[in-house]
Amino acid sequence: MAQITIAGAGLVGCLLGVVLARRGHRVTIFERRPDMRSANISAGRSINLALSDRGLQALSIAGLAEELRAIAIPMSGRIMHDTSGSTHYQPYGREGQAINSVSRGELNKTLLTAAEQAGVEIVFSARCTDVHPATATATFELENGDSRTVEADILFGADGAYSAVRERLMKTDRFDYSQSYLEHGYKELHIPPSADGGFLLDKHALHIWPRKSYMMIALPNIDGSFTCTLFFAHNGSPSFAELRSDADVQSFFDQQFPDAAALMPTLLEDFRTNPESSLVTIRCSPWTFAGRTALIGDAAHAIVPFYGQGMNCGFEDVRVLVDCLDVTGEDWPTALSLYERYRKPAGNAIADLAVENFKEMRDKVADERFLKRKSIEAWVYQNYPDRFVPLYTLVTFSPDVPYDEAQRIGREQDVIMEDLLDHPDVRADWTTDAAQSVIRKRIESLPTLNIRPLSPKNNLV
Amino acid sequence: MAQITIAGAGLVGCLLGVVLARRGHRVTIFERRPDMRSANISAGRSINLALSDRGLQALSIAGLAEELRAIAIPMSGRIMHDTSGSTHYQPYGREGQAINSVSRGELNKTLLTAAEQAGVEIVFSARCTDVHPATATATFELENGDSRTVEADILFGADGAYSAVRERLMKTDRFDYSQSYLEHGYKELHIPPSADGGFLLDKHALHIWPRKSYMMIALPNIDGSFTCTLFFAHNGSPSFAELRSDADVQSFFDQQFPDAAALMPTLLEDFRTNPESSLVTIRCSPWTFAGRTALIGDAAHAIVPFYGQGMNCGFEDVRVLVDCLDVTGEDWPTALSLYERYRKPAGNAIADLAVENFKEMRDKVADERFLKRKSIEAWVYQNYPDRFVPLYTLVTFSPDVPYDEAQRIGREQDVIMEDLLDHPDVRADWTTDAAQSVIRKRIESLPTLNIRPLSPKNNLV
Numbered sequence: 012m013a014q015i016t017i018a019g020a021g022l023v024g025c026l027l028g029v030v031l032a033r034r035g036h037r038v039t040i041f042e043r044r045p046d047m048r049s050a051n052i053s054a055g056r057s058i059n060l061a062l063s064d065r066g067l068q069a070l071s072i073a074g075l076a077e078e079l080r081a082i083a084i085p086m087s088g089r090i091m092h093d094t095s096g097s098t099h100y101q102p103y104g105r106e107g108q109a110i111n112s113v114s115r116g117e118l119n120k121t122l123l124t125a126a127e128q129a130g131v132e133i134v135f136s137a138r139c140t141d142v143h144p145a146t147a148t149a150t151f152e153l154e155n156g157d158s159r160t161v162e163a164d165i166l167f168g169a170d171g172a173y174s175a176v177r178e179r180l181m182k183t184d185r186f187d188y189s190q191s192y193l194e195h196g197y198k199e200l201h202i203p204p205s206a207d208g209g210f211l212l213d214k215h216a217l218h219i220w221p222r223k224s225y226m227m228i229a230l231p232n233i234d235g236s237f238t239c240t241l242f243f244a245h246n247g248s249p250s251f252a253e254l255r256s257d258a259d260v261q262s263f264f265d266q267q268f269p270d271a272a273a274l275m276p277t278l279l280e281d282f283r284t285n286p287e288s289s290l291v292t293i294r295c296s297p298w299t300f301a302g303r304t305a306l307i308g309d310a311a312h313a314i315v316p317f318y319g320q321g322m323n324c325g326f327e328d329v330r331v332l333v334d335c336l337d338v339t340g341e342d343w344p345t346a347l348s349l350y351e352r353y354r355k356p357a358g359n360a361i362a363d364l365a366v367e368n369f370k371e372m373r374d375k376v377a378d379e380r381f382l383k384r385k386s387i388e389a390w391v392y393q394n395y396p397d398r399f400v401p402l403y404t405l406v407t408f409s410p411d412v413p414y415d416e417a418q419r420i421g422r423e424q425d426v427i428m429e430d431l432l433d434h435p436d437v438r439a440d441w442t443t444d445a446a447q448s449v450i451r452k453r454i455e456s457l458p459t460l461n462i463r464p465l466s467p468k469n470n471l472v
Numbered sequence: 473m474a475q476i477t478i479a480g481a482g483l484v485g486c487l488l489g490v491v492l493a494r495r496g497h498r499v500t501i502f503e504r505r506p507d508m509r510s511a512n513i514s515a516g517r518s519i520n521l522a523l524s525d526r527g528l529q530a531l532s533i534a535g536l537a538e539e540l541r542a543i544a545i546p547m548s549g550r551i552m553h554d555t556s557g558s559t560h561y562q563p564y565g566r567e568g569q570a571i572n573s574v575s576r577g578e579l580n581k582t583l584l585t586a587a588e589q590a591g592v593e594i595v596f597s598a599r600c601t602d603v604h605p606a607t608a609t610a611t612f613e614l615e616n617g618d619s620r621t622v623e624a625d626i627l628f629g630a631d632g633a634y635s636a637v638r639e640r641l642m643k644t645d646r647f648d649y650s651q652s653y654l655e656h657g658y659k660e661l662h663i664p665p666s667a668d669g670g671f672l673l674d675k676h677a678l679h680i681w682p683r684k685s686y687m688m689i690a691l692p693n694i695d696g697s698f699t700c701t702l703f704f705a706h707n708g709s710p711s712f713a714e715l716r717s718d719a720d721v722q723s724f725f726d727q728q729f730p731d732a733a734a735l736m737p738t739l740l741e742d743f744r745t746n747p748e749s750s751l752v753t754i755r756c757s758p759w760t761f762a763g764r765t766a767l768i769g770d771a772a773h774a775i776v777p778f779y780g781q782g783m784n785c786g787f788e789d790v791r792v793l794v795d796c797l798d799v800t801g802e803d804w805p806t807a808l809s810l811y812e813r814y815r816k817p818a819g820n821a822i823a824d825l826a827v828e829n830f831k832e833m834r835d836k837v838a839d840e841r842f843l844k845r846k847s848i849e850a851w852v853y854q855n856y857p858d859r860f861v862p863l864y865t866l867v868t869f870s871p872d873v874p875y876d877e878a879q880r881i882g883r884e885q886d887v888i889m890e891d892l893l894d895h896p897d898v899r900a901d902w903t904t905d906a907a908q909s910v911i912r913k914r915i916e917s918l919p920t921l922n923i924r925p926l927s928p929k930n931n932l933v
Contacts, residue, residue, distance in 0.1 A: 185706070185750050189650030245646070289646050 012036055013164040013343065016149055018139050018176050019043075022115070023308030023325035024169030025122035025131075029073040030333055032129035034341075039161065040126065041137040041151045043170070048120050058199060058238045059230045060118070061086070061217070061319035062111040068410040069326035072333060075125055079118060083111035084231045090216040091376055096270035100216065101376070101385060104408050110217070110319060112230040134159075139170065142179035144304035149176070165343055166304045169325075172293055174310035180300060193290040193315060193366070195225065196251060197242045200281045202274045204235025211274045212237060219372060220268050225249070226373035227268055239271065242290075242373065251287050290315045292362050298351045302344025305351070307332070312358030317369040318406055320361050324414070327465075328354055334468035349467050353413070360415035364406060384428050387441050391454055398457045399424065411469065416462045427453060473497055474804065477610055477624040479600050479637050480504075483576070484769030484786035485630030486583035486592075490534040491794055493590035495802075500622065501587065502598040502612045504631070509581050519660060519699045520691045521579070522547070522678070522780035523572040529871040530787035533794060536586055540579060544572035545692045551677040552837050557731035561677065562837070562846060565869050571678070571780060573691040595620075600631065603640035605765035610637070626804055627765045630786075633754055635771035641761060654751040654776060654827070656686065657706045661742045663735045665696025672735045673698060680833060681729050686710070687834035688729055700732065703751075703834065712748050751776045753823050759812045763805025766812070768793070773819030778829040779867060781822050785875070788926075789815055795929035810928050814874070821876035825867060845889050848902050852915055859918045860885065872930065877923045888914060 013036045017024045020042035032038045044050075062083055070076040087109040088102040103110060126133060136154035143149075147166035151159050168176025180186055205211050210231060212218055218229040218237070225244065229237040244250040254260050257279045264272035272278060293313035299305040308325030331353050335346040375381040388401040402421035405412050431437050431453060436446040474497045478485045481503035493499045505511075523544055531537040548570040549563040564571060587594060597615035604610075608627035612620050629637025642649055666672050671692060673679055679690040679698070686705065690698040705711040715721050718740045725733035733739060754774035760766040769786030792814050796807040836842040849862040863882035866873050892898050892914060897907040 185653040185752075187650075187652050189648075189652070191648050191650070192646040291646075 013341075015039070015165045015167065016041065016147065016161050016163040017167045017169050018142075018149060018174075019168070019170035019308075019310070020119075020123060020126070020133055020135070021169065021171055021308070022119055022122060022322050023329065024167070025119065025126045026069065026073060026075075026326055027167060027169055027307060027329050027332070028126040028131040028133075029075070029122070029129045030329055032126070032131045033073070034333075034336070038126075038131045039163075040131055040133045041139065041149070041161075042133060042135050043138045044135065045154075046123070046133075046135045047116060048123060057115060057240070057316065059112050059232060060115050060322050061230065062113045062118070063319060063323050063407045065320070065407075065410040066323035066326040067111075069323075069330035072330055073125065073129075075121070079113065079121060080111065082117050082121070082233060083113045084214055084233060085109035085111050086215055086217045086230070088216050089376065090213060090218050092218060092220045092268070092270055093377070094222075094267060094269065099382075101382070102389075104404050108404075108408050109215075110407060112217075112232070114232060139175035142166070142168075142176050142304070144176075144180055144183065144300040147303040164303065165347075168304070168306045168310040169308050170310050172291060172309045172313035174306065176304070177295060177306055177310050180295070180297075180304070180306070183300060187294075187296040189292075189294050191292045193292075193369070194244050194247070195242050195369070196245045196287050196289050197240050198251070198282065198285050198287050200227075200239040200241060200275060200285070201277055202229060202237040202239060202271065203276065208235050210235050210237070218271075219376060220271060221373050221377045222267055223374045223377075227271065228372070229271070239275070242369070245287070245289075254282070257283075292366060294359060294362060296355065298355060299347040302347055305347050311354070312362060314358075314362045314365045315369065316365070317372055318361065318365040320365060320406065320414075324358065324361050327357070327410070331466040334466035338467045353466055356415040357413045360413075360418040361406070364402075364414065364418055364421075380432060383441060384432060387431065387437070387450065388424075388428065390447075391450065394451075395454050395457075397459050399454055400460065411465050412462050413465050420460065420462075427457075474625040474802075476500070476626045476628065477502065477608065477622050478628045478630050479603075479610060479635075480629070480631035480769075480771070481580075481584060481587070481594050481596070482630065482632055482769070483580055483583060483783050484790065485628070486580065486587045487530065487534060487536075487787055488628060488630055488768060488790050488793070489587040489592040489594075490536070490583070490590045491790055493587070493592045494534070495794075495797070499587075499592045500624075501592055501594045502600065502610070502622075503594060503596050504599045505596065506615075507584070507594075507596045508577060509584060518576060518701070518777065520573050520693060521576050521783050522691065523574045523579075524780060524784050524868045526781070526868075526871040527784035527787040528572075530784075530791035533791055534586065534590075536582070540574065540582060541572065543578050543582070543694060544574045545675055545694060546570035546572050547676055547678045547691070549677050550837065551674060551679050553679060553681045553729070553731055554838070555683075555728060555730065560843075562843070563850075565865050569865075569869050570676075571868060573678075573693070575693060600636035603627070603629075603637050603765070605637075605641055605644065605761040608764040625764065626808075629765070629767045629771045630769050631771050633752060633770045633774035635767065637765070638756060638767055638771050641756070641765070641767070644761060648755075648757040650753075650755050652753045654753075654830070655705050655708070656703050656830070657712060657748050657750050658701050658703045659712070659743065659748050660746050661688075661700040661702060661736060662738055663690060663698040663700060663732065664737065669696050671696050671698070679732075680837060681732060682834050682838045683728055684835045684838075688732065689833070690732070700736070703830070706748070706750075715743070718744075753827065755820060755823060757816065759816060760808040763808055766808050772815070773823060775819075775823045775826045776830065777826070778833055779822065779826040781826060781867065781875075785819065785822050788818070788871070792927040795927035799928045814927055817876040818874045821874075821879040822867070825863075825875065825879055825882075841893060844902060845893060848892065848898075848911065849885075849889065851908075852911065855912075856915050856918075858920050860915055861921065872926050873923050874926050881921065881923075888918075 015031055015036050015038045017040040020040045024040055028038045028040050067076045088100055091099045137151040140152050141150040148162040168174045214231040220227040227239055227241045229239040231237055246252045260282045298311045307328045314321050332350045335349040339346040391399045392401055405417035434449050436449050476492055476497050476499045478489055478501040481501045485501055489499045489501050528537045549561055552560045598612040601613050602611040609623040629635045675692040681688040688700055688702045690700040692698055707713045721743045759772045768789045775782050793811045796810040800807040852860045853862055866878035895910050897910050
């Protein structure tokens, strides 16, 4: 049994605490903020998140998947809104496949309670002030001003994009690090429930208002409201910097998002009050130090939100770590090194994919060629599921496929599909026999998909 | 007249101080270390450096080029040493073109004195502890323990790869940053002068012992000695980690560098005593803040040493900054913004080129195809100097060509030369009429080189 310190009681830190405590380890989590179950504080950067199969798969290890499905709203596809208010629906996957809108706060509260029930000690309002990675020792400043220094067998930094544990690792020799910001930021806005408590937009979809250089999205909440997020350039034209007055904001929304603006009575106040936040990608290496300290979740790989995978990727880190502990018989240094070997390429890949998907969401989803490609891909997937699985499906609905494999396969498919779309028969009408024979021939020439396993455990079965 | 603070009295900080003081500004430099002209301290990471045309061009603005040539040893080419001790000479450029081996310490001392003579105040043993970039304010802890806070009109961070000014800029919103280490590190070693004070190797060359995955180089010093640098993997096989005992070191050198080892009486002691240092590339953005604070030299773009351009690039930053001040009539915010616009792509390019040149130096210089390509390039350059200038010449001997232009042109040439080398006639013997006609035809199809100017000043003349 190991003594384990986790910095950060966010989503990933709590799930990690649950699974390690259930394995018999003595786990203490230190959290910078007060207990969100009693204090009225914001849960973090976004109000709701899309929980998908990877996240659910990891939660199921802790027996939490069903409990969390109960507070989630399944979204089976995207609904695109144009400036006239017309909409177009595009399913995310097959019948029955969906991503799930969940409240970050509710999810975190559930996980905090699950951690305590599993025997984890959680110390709130404890700020990490120092770390000695070689000895898994961390010092925290407590609420009463006292300092507490804890030496453990293993120290995890699950303390998010601005991780204090990672900041200390940066001072070790030859630590690679990068932080890279998008030119776009975001602001959260609000569509309330209808007078009778119903939903003012279709609740079983993620709504997108794609506008080429920017976009707004909306996800449903269980109270009937929607949380909208405007992703918009910080500066330039158009940008947040240009929307100076209430009149600027109202006129911009009336022109660009008229159907949404009509449902946003608090638009001007929300726009003034809510922060304009930044979007960063953070990469670093190594994630582990001396077999005793490790980074996990956003602390290891903060990504932009455009594939809805930040939380899912963090939960998957926990799932793979558990597999590494299993296959090594809890030889921690070996397990941590295996964990890093499997997860680092995955983290890098989803970081890239997330940046690339912004372009897809804000621009390409409104593009005819792109929509045609999506239709062809769905048809090909249905007919050749062992040869062709669309990238979105690999990322979102294939929890045993590593992100880096999804990225690799996606790039190969990109070439094939763009080629096919250039073929005159396919260009004319892809549903004709002639066109489909061209498509079939190309797909039948592909080998069966051969995918590297997600974790060393899959390797052994 | 502006009040200017410069953090760092290294090579770039001093040159910047000289040129700004000569323009009539009131300049104070704060330097963390004591005065190297009186204290016996190491001058920094490497004992000698290769000063090339870009650096000389920038030094000439301060009237220092000739003074520094006097303490430099020109190296007109590379001498490659194989494991049998056989050597092969390869000129760097045309007759009369050379890079110059200079002592970092002597160069820095000369620049310190030049700065003082130009009226710069230099405060030594002053560690930067805080910076307010928006107000060009910096705080320094002085030798006596006192703290001194200086608000200036303009603050420059010329404080090197581990810049304190940049560290403070990292805390501003949306600051992009990356630090990336090579798997290789380096250790400096020593070949003394001969008994009569002469040079034990040819002094007019840079010596290279290329060994594919690693290499050693040697540069001459004015006292007749050579400083050798072993670039070697930190870990793995072979690596520094493997050379544990004196016997390991001696046997490795005897096998791999027999001719050099015979000239290194203090090899074992040097190897034990001298540090195993890391090689890092640092990039960041933005380099300027609020029109009042700017990074320059390694603080803005630390690069690996394999193109011999780190100091030259930093000096060129100063040259371009001066041009920006000229064309804007010393409108500082505009000048700094122009400086960043011209220098950031250049800094990125030389960072890439420097990493790529490691591969060339340690591996390709011993490769037959590579040597043939070098010969063909020299011949093409001689015959078509307006259409084809070799990459090494663009970087090293073309001080008006931006590094990013050199990189772009180098990539185009790469394709052309590799194509030509694959041609059967060229492969058989490139000096035949048939082969040269193939080469001529290809080169004559190229447009005349069209190169973006180095600075906004060149744009206007």
